Amino acid sequence: MRAKIIAIPLGRKKFVTSSAVQFIALGTKLCLIYSPRDGASWIHERFARGDALDIKGTFHLTKADLLEKTEPNNLNDVDYDDSEISFVVAQAEGKYFVFNPAIIQIKVPVLIARGSNPTWKWFTAEEKVSVLKLLADLKPSRIVIGGDASDAIPINEYEKLIAQFPTAYELKYYIKSRLSIVFREFSDAKIDANALLHNYVAKRITSDPKDPIQPxxxxxxxxxxxxxxxxxxxxxxxxxxxxxxxxxxxxxxxxxxxxxxxxxxxxxxxxxxxxxxxxxxxxxxxxxxxxxxxxxxxxxxxxxxxxxxxxxxxxxxxxxxxxxxxxxxxxxxxxxxxxxxxxxxxxxxxxxxxxxxxxxxxxxxxxxxxxxxxxxxxxxxxxxxxxxxxxxxxxxxxxxxxxxxxxxxxxxxxxxxxxxxxxxxxxxxxxxx
Incomplete structure (x- = not known):
């Protein structure tokens, strides 16, 4: 009898429908659904060789993280759902999902509120940069997104923070700015790239600073x-x-x-x-x-x-x-x-x-x-x-x-x-x- 690995049960509700990486909550599990353009069979072959899978430079996934843990003895006997593959990336603890540290590869605990609707942009910036790793570099005791924990960053504030990450277009401005500082001293270059960068960043950052006196x-x-x-x-x-x-x-x-x-x-x-x-x-x-x-x-x-x-x-x-x-x-x-x-x-x-x-x-x-x-x-x-x-x-x-x-x-x-x-x-x- 041919074995079949079921990625997600029928009738599931996805948080996002237009991305290769999506998240859904299944009871006490938070699952990452990956839909590669060329199908998922190559991923199973990769796992069969003992190799891991890195998605967007943020999630380090292995066969052990698959949602369905029942694996066949013979890879040729498997009937895969070739359109997508699903992984368990976090488990529920109280009011939060707690991420598997081996998957996100940081030592700081990462929690997101149950009932929130995470997207891949919560975790990955441009050029496959892990947002969580950048935040972990600031040495917090933990990273808490949403919910009522005393050290939680509100979801709307977190999304504003993510929106301010430099885009690929903005990164070009940074490079031009660094070059122009020296180049304009020795040439007749007409464009002030540094001024263009400041104008561009000023237009992107729209959040108002908090009033420190309010409390x-x-x-x-x-x-x-x-x-x-x-x-x-x-x-x-x-x-x-x-x-x-x-x-x-x-x-x-x-x-x-x-x-x-x-x-x-x-x-x-x-x-x-x-x-x-x-x-x-x-x-x-x-x-x-x-x-x-x-x-x-x-x-x-x-x-x-x-x-x-x-x-x-x-x-x-x-x-x-x-x-x-x-x-x-x-x-x-x-x-x-x-x-x-x-x-x-x-x-x-x-x-x-x-x-x-x-x-x-x-x-x-x-x-x-x-x-x-x-x-x-x-x-x-x-x-x-x-x-x-x-x-x-x-x-x-x-x-x-x-x-x-x-x-x-x-x-x-x-x-x-x-x-x-x-x-x-x-x-x-x-x-x-």
Whole structure:
């Protein structure tokens, strides 16, 4: 009696119908169906000789991987279905099919979700390049496609990734680009192949980068909501704060608005380079590179930051404001003159409070003065104040407490607009006055 190897039972449903390589799920098995143009008999002959079969440079298959394991003793007695041949490439484990590592020839476990519809393009790029091997070269603990595993790449994202692999046409662009970099230096070649490559790649890659801040937007919004409420409360009850307590509270808000600063020091003694004595800087901030800035924080005062009356038709700065700016400018002057010696002394003095290995640097430090209100200024007063502020901006920046409120409002609205804040207990602090 002649034996017959049945590749796939009748009534099967293929995932793809227009490719030489297709995949179907048969119970707990994921099968690869190969339909060579010249029939499958040569494959059986190859297996009979003990040789393996490599498909698209990705799947390494042997006779042991055939779906039907019953083999005849005499090859001439076999009645093959000559149009296609089927192999078991993965077995079900829970919600996933797990590939036979000997078939895909990588050591990293590869899982695809049961119920997904894989095609050969999931596994093979142009020029018979194994996508799985390329991913395995990145040294993940495993490769998971689809499903609800914590380390799974969603199927739609995986297909976008596959779509971005260079085509044979794009590879020609890469080659021309490499050649043109040198060739155009020594010839009158008119075509810039490098520019053509960039334009082509830009058209192909259409996926948008993920927003790295999205998981934290609600937390950030809640943080700035708290700071905004805190600042508004302080401005209503500023009389109840001592100068030092006020500075400490405002400094905390300032550092959260400017996360580049990694350290803060108060009452910092620096050298007066003109008299040889000392001066005391109220607040010194250190950024992540070790650069320092000087801050002067004054409690709000009842007088306006510019005069009510005019001098030659101009509202001039209040003496408290001009005095604070002058004071900070002097600190910056002495710091710059102190130079390398000052860097060494400050680093040695504060090294226990600095990140390991960070050296304080005095490189054109900037000043910041926080004081006063601008909510009661006329348009003309505001315009004159802005002129004064911009004249000094390159050296000392002047920020009012209403500036801080507006900045907090804008940052809060930015995070709130893109965060999922449909919480019934959410209150809009911007509208709370």
């Amino acid at each position: 934290f937007r609600k937390v950030e919004a809640l943080k700035y909501e708290y700071l905004l409420k805190k600042l508004r409360s302080m401005l209503k009850k500023d009389v109840g704060y001592t100068e030092r307590h006020w500075q400490k509270e405002i400094l905390g808000i300032l550092q959260l608005l400017n996360p580049k600063y990694v350290a803060c020091f108060t009452s910092v003694i620096i050298k007066d380079t003109l008299t040889g004595g000392n001066r005391q800087v109220d607040i010194m901030l250190v950024d992540a590179n070790g650069n320092i800035d000087v801050v002067e924080i004054k409690k709000p005062f009842k007088a306006k930051i510019v005069t009510e009356g005019t001098y030659r038709n101009n509202h001039v700065p209040h003496h408290e404001l001009s005095g604070a700016v002058t004071q900070v400018e002097k600190y910056l002057f002495h710091l710059n003159r102190w130079g390398n010696q000052g860097e060494d002394k400050l680093t040695e003095r504060f090294k226990e409070h600095l990140p390991v290995g960070l050296k304080i640097r005095i490189v054109n430090p900037c000043g910041l003065v926080i004081m006063g209100r601008d909510n009661d200024l006329t348009n003309q007063q505001m315009a004159d104040f802005e002129i004064f502020r911009r004249q000094n901006k390159n050296i000392v920046d002047v920020v009012t407490y209403d500036d801080l409120v507006r900045r907090l409002e804008r940052v809060l609205n930015h995070f709130k607009a893109k965060a999922d804040l449909q919480d019934p207990e959410w209150n809009d602090p911007v509208k709370e006055q």
